[in-house]
Amino acid sequence: MTVHWMHVTASYALVLATFLALGLGAALRHRAARRRLALLDPRAQRDAVRSRAPNRPGTSP
Amino acid sequence: MRILYLHVPMAWLAMGGYVGLAIGSALALVWRHPLADLACRELSPVGAAVTALCLATGSLWGRPMWGTWWVWDARLTSVLVLFFLWLGHAALVRAFDDAERGARMGAILALIGAVNLPVVKFSVDWWNTLHQPASLTRLNAPALHVDILYPLLVCALGFSLAFAAVVLARTRAAVMERRVRALQMAAARRAEAEPRP
Structure with a gap:
């Protein structure tokens, strides 16, 4: 691998790793906050359960 | 040339993001919009990350092209100042126990720091720099061939969407965290008010 390609690879790896880490x-x-909210607020827990439940045919989402 | 597809979008995002930070800070200072505070708080670490990536990819490009990792020319130095402004904002808003005071201080810093943006943009025109002048300007035809220009614009769009998605996800999580804190405080107040046996 030439120096040129090493620099190109390092650049792409750096950008990819940073964006992956941020995401x-x-x-x-977000997941941790949603869990804590579900424990504290029963309404939020109900909403979370409803959003996870699969839609049955003939029922509104 | 391949590093250009990363370096240029990162530079645009670093500057465009800072414009967003300045607008959000003005909204937070003048109209005291609560979501503006939170969005600015979550924007600054992401902005600092893309500015660091801009500097790092520029350095990785500069080493084989210029023969050096770094020169203290106006463009590079003003982008380094921009990086420190992002970091300073991220640190300042988290430095106070009173979140509202921290947000106000951060907003003032962001608005003062906006003075650096024209310096970054026009540094290659105002001073004799090693960094090349802008290849894309509004008034002139682009200096880049379309075979390079279109992929560059696609990369810029993709990175902009990724940047926006990360900032929105962080802001959404922060809103939920704030709600958790409010509920915890309310529960603590209720527990304190209850008569003890």
């Missing part, structure tokens, strides 16, 4: 961090934070 993963945001998703984990």
